[in-house]
Amino acid sequence: DQQVKQNSPSLSVQEGRISILNCDYTNSMFDYFLWYKKYPAEGPTFLISISSIKDKNEDGRFTVFLNKSAKHLSLHIVPSQPGDSAVYFCAASGGGSNYKLTFGKGTLLTVNP
Amino acid sequence: NAGVTQTPKFRVLKTGQSMTLLCAQDMNHEYMYWYRQDPGMGLRLIHYSVGEGTTAKGEVPDGYNVSRLKKQNFLLGLESAAPSQTSVYFCASSAARWGETQYFGPGTRLLVL
Numbered sequence: 341d342q343q344v345k346q347n348s349p350s351l352s353v354q355e356g357r358i359s360i361l362n363c364d365y366t367n368s369m370f371d372y373f374l375w376y377k378k379y380p381a382e383g384p385t386f387l388i389s390i391s392s393i394k395d396k397n398e399d400g401r402f403t404v405f406l407n408k409s410a411k412h413l414s415l416h417i418v419p420s421q422p423g424d425s426a427v428y429f430c431a432a433s434g435g436g437s438n439y440k441l442t443f444g445k446g447t448l449l450t451v452n453p
Numbered sequence: 454n455a456g457v458t459q460t461p462k463f464r465v466l467k468t469g470q471s472m473t474l475l476c477a478q479d480m481n482h483e484y485m486y487w488y489r490q491d492p493g494m495g496l497r498l499i500h501y502s503v504g505e506g507t508t509a510k511g512e513v514p515d516g517y518n519v520s521r522l523k524k525q526n527f528l529l530g531l532e533s534a535a536p537s538q539t540s541v542y543f544c545a546s547s548a549a550r551w552g553e554t555q556y557f558g559p560g561t562r563l564l565v566l
Contacts, residue, residue: 349493374554383457383543383557384496429495440511441555443488445495 343367344432346444354452359417361447363430366411370434374441375404375415378427387428388415420451455479457558459544465564466534474529474561476544482556483549485527486511487519489540490560496543502527503549534565 345364353359361375371392376384390397390404390413397404403416417424430444460475476485483504488496488511498511502521516538518530527546531538541562545555 346495376557381560383545383559385557386554389554431496440498440501441496443496445493 341366342445343370344430344442344444346428346430346447348447349445350448350450352450352452353420355422356419359415359420359424359449359451361415361417361428361430361449363413363415363444364411365413365432367432367434367442368411370432370442372433373404373406373413374431374433375402376429376431376443377424378429378446384429417449420449422451422453425449425451457544457546457556459542459558459561461561462559463562463564465566466531467566468535470534471530471532472534472563473531474542474544474563476527476529476546476558477525478527478544478546478556479525480546480548480556481524482546483524484547484555485521486545486547486555487517487527487529488543488545489513490543491540499529499542534563536565539563539565 374389375387377387378384388402406413427446429446431441457478486501487499497513500519502508505524508519520528541560544558547553547555
């Protein structure tokens with residue numbers, strides 16, 4: 341049973357527009373959520389995170405929104421740049437410990453010039 | 454400061470052969486992890502360690518063994534490789550504090566024929 345779901349395998353946007361990547365989770369014990377970015381032939385790199393006590397966290401062009409009642413989070417990238425083209429993984433941990441992350445399957449974002 | 458390094462980068466094995474993947478981190482992190490990434494499957498946790506001398510099973514531990522004899526190293530062993538273990542393997546580490554992100558290595562691509 342998949343506890344973290346990224347239902348869109350891919351997303352294509354124009355440079356300068358907003359990219360919105362979505363993630364749903366089923367485990368109500370999750371209390372910390374992260375987004376990782378992965379380029380081909382490289383390891384995932386941390387992008388942004390949010391704890392369950394917040395509903396929004398912003399870092400430059402990247403904003404993560406958390407809707408606990410809907411068990412849904414989203415990553416907004418504004419404005420999108422060609423260098424943002426990568427696979428984005430949503431991940432979650434819970435129970436007061438972050439040492440076991442559950443990952444979604446990822447969404448391939450392509451930003452077209 | 455190299456972060457997380459993995460050895461080797463790429464390896465081809467025949468079915469039944471054994472090998473060890475080495476992960477090293479220089480960030481003095483307590484926690485270390487081994488993941489595998491398969492197409493359309495995201496990252497799945499194989500084994501993890503919460504400190505030197507400790508190991509624990511993750512989501513997909515069968516066919517793998519691990520050891521954490523030194524804090525900075527985490528070894529992943531395949532005793533008898535199978536084609537189903539063809540994958541990209543990522544090592545990660547994190548500090549032992551809630552909310553700390555995991556830092557990933559560049560990955561090891563393994564092909565089992």
